[in-house]
Amino acid sequence: MTSRRAAVLLALPCLLALLALFVAPQALMFESSLGRRSFYGGVIHQWSLDNYRRALEPLYLAILARSIGLALATTLLCLLLAYPVAYWLGRRTPPRARSALLVLVILPFWTSFLVRMYAWIFMLRTEGLVNTALGLTGLGPLNLLYNDAAVLLGQVYGELPFMILPLYASLEKLDRSLLEAAADLGAGPARALWRVTLPLSRPGIVAGSVLVFIPSLGAYLAPDLLGGARTVYMGSLIQSQFTFVRDAPFGAALSFMLSLVVLVLLVIFRRPIRESRSA
Amino acid sequence: MRGEVVLQGLRKAFGDVAAVRDVSLEVRGGEFLTLLGPSGCGKTTLLRMIAGFESPDAGRILISGRDVTALPAYERPVNTVFQQYALFPHRTVAGNVAFGLEMQRRARGEIAERVEKVLEMVRLGGLGDRRPSQLSGGQQQRVALARAVVLEPEVLLLDEPMAALDLKLRQEMRVEVKNLQERLGITFVFVTHDQEEALVMSDRIAVMNRGRVEQVGPPEALYDRPRTRFVADFLAVRNLLPATVVSVASGVAALRTRGGVSFQAADDGGYREGAAVWVGVRPERIRLDEGGVSTDNTLRGTLEDEIYLGDRTDWRVRVGEDTLTVAESAAGARGRRRGEPVTVSFPPAAVLRLDDPEGEGR
Numbered sequence: 339m340t341s342r343r344a345a346v347l348l349a350l351p352c353l354l355a356l357l358a359l360f361v362a363p364q365a366l367m368f369e370s371s372l373g374r375r376s377f378y379g380g381v382i383h384q385w386s387l388d389n390y391r392r393a394l395e396p397l398y399l400a401i402l403a404r405s406i407g408l409a410l411a412t413t414l415l416c417l418l419l420a421y422p423v424a425y426w427l428g429r430r431t432p433p434r435a436r437s438a439l440l441v442l443v444i445l446p447f448w449t450s451f452l453v454r455m456y457a458w459i460f461m462l463r464t465e466g467l468v469n470t471a472l473g474l475t476g477l478g479p480l481n482l483l484y485n486d487a488a489v490l491l492g493q494v495y496g497e498l499p500f501m502i503l504p505l506y507a508s509l510e511k512l513d514r515s516l517l518e519a520a521a522d523l524g525a526g527p528a529r530a531l532w533r534v535t536l537p538l539s540r541p542g543i544v545a546g547s548v549l550v551f552i553p554s555l556g557a558y559l560a561p562d563l564l565g566g567a568r569t570v571y572m573g574s575l576i577q578s579q580f581t582f583v584r585d586a587p588f589g590a591a592l593s594f595m596l597s598l599v600v601l602v603l604l605v606i607f608r609r610p611i612r613e614s615r616s617a
Numbered sequence: 618m619r620g621e622v623v624l625q626g627l628r629k630a631f632g633d634v635a636a637v638r639d640v641s642l643e644v645r646g647g648e649f650l651t652l653l654g655p656s657g658c659g660k661t662t663l664l665r666m667i668a669g670f671e672s673p674d675a676g677r678i679l680i681s682g683r684d685v686t687a688l689p690a691y692e693r694p695v696n697t698v699f700q701q702y703a704l705f706p707h708r709t710v711a712g713n714v715a716f717g718l719e720m721q722r723r724a725r726g727e728i729a730e731r732v733e734k735v736l737e738m739v740r741l742g743g744l745g746d747r748r749p750s751q752l753s754g755g756q757q758q759r760v761a762l763a764r765a766v767v768l769e770p771e772v773l774l775l776d777e778p779m780a781a782l783d784l785k786l787r788q789e790m791r792v793e794v795k796n797l798q799e800r801l802g803i804t805f806v807f808v809t810h811d812q813e814e815a816l817v818m819s820d821r822i823a824v825m826n827r828g829r830v831e832q833v834g835p836p837e838a839l840y841d842r843p844r845t846r847f848v849a850d851f852l853a854v855r856n857l858l859p860a861t862v863v864s865v866a867s868g869v870a871a872l873r874t875r876g877g878v879s880f881q882a883a884d885d886g887g888y889r890e891g892a893a894v895w896v897g898v899r900p901e902r903i904r905l906d907e908g909g910v911s912t913d914n915t916l917r918g919t920l921e922d923e924i925y926l927g928d929r930t931d932w933r934v935r936v937g938e939d940t941l942t943v944a945e946s947a948a949g950a951r952g953r954r955r956g957e958p959v960t961v962s963f964p965p966a967a968v969l970r971l972d973d974p975e976g977e978g979r
């Protein structure tokens with residue numbers, strides 16, 4: 339057996355799974371996005387672009403913009419919060435302690451995201467932990483829940499490990515002698531960070547940003563549970579089309595629009611992304 | 618004086634392991650000084666303390682008369698050429714060389730001019746736009762050199778900069794680096810484990826062993842008169858023999874080796890009758906089958922082994938219970954065979970008396 343045939347055989351299970359679980363559903367979704375809703379919420383398979391035309395109305399574009407805003411803010415905040423953590427983990431911690439600390443980063447995944455969101459509700463609600471504490475100092479209670487800030491908080495909290503891990507990976511393997519060279523050539527700690535550490539950890543920054551940005555764009559749970567009635571994002575909008583509104587074709591069209599945004603972004607940033615994979 | 622490095626009582630331990638123990642050394646301004654020793658002798662730690670990458674547990678470092686012991690690396694007037702070059706992979710060759718000048722906030726025009734000039738000097742003109750990864754090992758080494766030299770440091774530190782190059786390139790770079798040092802007049806502190814490299818390049822060599830400097834001197838002095846067993850061993854004095862001083866009289870010490878061989882050594886004033894000493898004789902100072910002068914030591918032995926090295930042959934000669942290594946140059950060689958009886962001779966002046974401070978030979 340040639341190595342080429344062996345490679346095809348080895349890849350086959352994965353390809354089949356992708357085909358059955360990803361390509362086929364996407365194709366079905368695309369087909370129904372071209373159709374029309376029936377009176378009882380079914381799909382009438384008469385193809386037109388009406389759903390896409392509707393998706394581009396200002397009302398929905400505004401929601402898309404809000405979602406992009408949320409995803410950008412989440413990515414940026416995660417980056418700012420994760421970088422020091424990853425730096426400390428990867429460069430300042432003795433190797434023996436690292437694996438234990440990395441487990442702590444991954445630990446939240448042992449609990450369902452849904453449960454963790456309810457934990458946040460418990461903490462942020464009017465009679466919650468935070469407001470009780472604030473009440474004791476005479477500051478509270480504040481409206482901490484059901485607003486955009488709460489959504490951002492939940493989102494950042496949920497995505498943070500996905501930023502820490504790739505940043506850690508790229509910072510950990512950064513050659514110490516390069517930082518010594520920077521110091522040797524007259525760069526103080528701040529300038530060495532800015533001119534050497536940051537550029538060399540770019541693969542981690544790019545990988546982490548992609549991993550955080552894309553799920554945040556279609557985030558559903560955090561906006562749904564921590565957001566208020568007036569804070570609609572793409573995730574909730576799409577979900578509502580399939581459930582309350584019973585307009586599956588329009589929901590499918592919105593989904594596709596979101597996928598398209600991601601695709602366009604991936605194309606725009608293809609070069610740094612490719613570099614981050616090879617590094 | 619500018620470029621002068623003074624080390625006073627430096628100590629450094631990593632955990633329980635003492636890397637540098639009480640080193641005091643003065644490097645003159647404009648001098649090419651080599652720290653020579655086997656791996657683990659503390660030479661790199663010493664260099665890293667001068668650079669500011671390690672802080673000493675005790676002692677002081679003065680550069681050009683200024684105490685820099687407490688200064689961080691980025692404020693010291695020294696630059697380093699790293700063993701694996703440590704070139705910035707995200708910058709071009711020119712970007713690497715410009716880095717230090719940018720840190721000094723030089724004007725853009727001045728940076729470009731100086732970078733170009735120094736790249737010309739290390740014969741890398743026209744390669745400024747390349748990435749370090751696109752260059753050969755030798756070229757990368759030149760970039761590392763250029764990047765350090767462009768800042769005109771008072772002292773340049775080189776940490777085994779040629780260890781990663783192949784032999785031929787290494788030999789070329791020796792001459793090139795030496796010429797560069799003479800042209801620039803900068804103090805070079807050079808770390809290597811290669812004795813040949815040290816002999817070719819240095820004004821003075823400091824031989825290090827177990828965290829201490831065992832001997833400092835010009836290459837010829839070290840080669841001709843190694844003072845300790847370790848230095849002799851490291852500088853290829855192949856015949857090291859433990860012996861007892863039988864008698865000392867009129868400038869000559871009579872010795873008997875542990876293997877029962879007797880010969881005479883020129884007395885340097887250090888021989889004491891009845892004392893145990895280590896002595897060494899260089900293989901090239903011993904001759905095979907030649908009468909020589911009557912005062913020479915002449916011993917009878919048997920050829921035991923032959924190590925052919927091209928330009929010379931090293932013979933292992935059995936003399937009593939001892940084995941001597943004798944170098945015979947290819948020019949003077951005659952067909953000898955193993956098992957042949959031979960006489961070996963060497964002048965008493967060729968016998969080096971060696972200290973053994975750590976008692977390593979016993």
